[in-house]
Amino acid sequence: MTLPANPIVLIPARMASTRLPNKPLADIHGAPMIVHVWRRAMEAKIGRVVVAAAETAIIDAITAAGGDAVLTRSDHPSGSDRIYEALSTLDPACDHDAIVNVQGDLPTVEAAVIRAAFTPLANPDVDIATIAAEITNPEEQTNPNVVKVVAGFSENGASPAIARALYFTRATAPTGDGPLYHHIGLYAYRRAALERFVAISPSPLEQREKLEQLRALEAGMRIDVALVDTVPLGVDTLADLDRARAMLAPYNKNSTEVPT
Numbered sequence: 001m002t003l004p005a006n007p008i009v010l011i012p013a014r015m016a017s018t019r020l021p022n023k024p025l026a027d028i029h030g031a032p033m034i035v036h037v038w039r040r041a042m043e044a045k046i047g048r049v050v051v052a053a054a055e056t057a058i059i060d061a062i063t064a065a066g067g068d069a070v071l072t073r074s075d076h077p078s079g080s081d082r083i084y085e086a087l088s089t090l091d092p093a094c095d096h097d098a099i100v101n102v103q104g105d106l107p108t109v110e111a112a113v114i115r116a117a118f119t120p121l122a123n124p125d126v127d128i129a130t131i132a133a134e135i136t137n138p139e140e141q142t143n144p145n146v147v148k149v150v151a152g153f154s155e156n157g158a159s160p161a162i163a164r165a166l167y168f169t170r171a172t173a174p175t176g177d178g179p180l181y182h183h184i185g186l187y188a189y190r191r192a193a194l195e196r197f198v199a200i201s202p203s204p205l206e207q208r209e210k211l212e213q214l215r216a217l218e219a220g221m222r223i224d225v226a227l228v229d230t231v232p233l234g235v236d237t238l239a240d241l242d243r244a245r246a247m248l249a250p251y252n253k254n255s256t257e258v259p260t
Contacts, residue, residue, distance in 0.1 A: 001122040004098035004190065007047040009114070010086055011037055012072075012079035013104030014054035019236050024058050024104055026235070028245050032061045033235060036107035036248065042067075043111035046100055046118055052086035078212055079103065080187075084198045087191075100188045108247050109186070109232035118188045120162050120224035127193035127221040130165070130213070132181040133231045141180050144170040147211060149183040151225045165223040168211050182231055187213075193221060 013024045013034050020026070024034040034051060041049045051062045051069040054076070062069040070089055076082040083101050090096075100118050102109065113131060120129035132149045140146045150173055151163040167173070168183055189197070196219070203218040205211075216223060235241050 003122045007098040008096040009041045009049040009100045010083040011051045011102045012082040033107045035065045038067045040109050044114035052082045105235045106232045116226040117186045126224045128223045129188040131184045132225050135180045135182050147183040161227040
């Protein structure tokens, strides 16, 4: 089994955040947050990295840092739709055979975590790959804001452990003894899978749970999950931004590792 030969990393970003307006440009030690995410994606060394931006201000921030960005429509309902438009603009010849979608509000995500999300695509039967981490805080087990993935991870010592996703839910699942897993919304798609996904209408379970990935499962697409050790901080509020600044305070921009 081999990984797709010519992947691209796309980072969707938009300014319209209700809880933290203009958050892609929020300053973290002299650089906009979106630039930190772009750096982490570059450090993953998967392939070409491009920010799919809804506004020119984000484009300007990335190009000033030496990165690559493309302008997309501002009215996309999801990051998946945004990266699909970006892919169609950047690669009309369909040279890129896989797409890694890194959220633009994960400034502390580790390069190894991004690479782990790509790993399950080595199996040709997998349409979409993603990642999860074991829940160690009991309060998170019942927190509906912590999305759980139901997957049959085996303790076989594989690194990373990979299992097929059976369901995603905000409920505490599965029941019974054993670990629960926190789903992390970082995805890798085969190109054909992304094209199919964005063409499908929102599904009943997706709308009920408010989880986009359920659309793929309801359509019969296979999602495999790689198990990682840490959950990257998603920045949605000023408090999250302060935490990100604290975590990145000792970070050397020339380093390939983010402090944890």
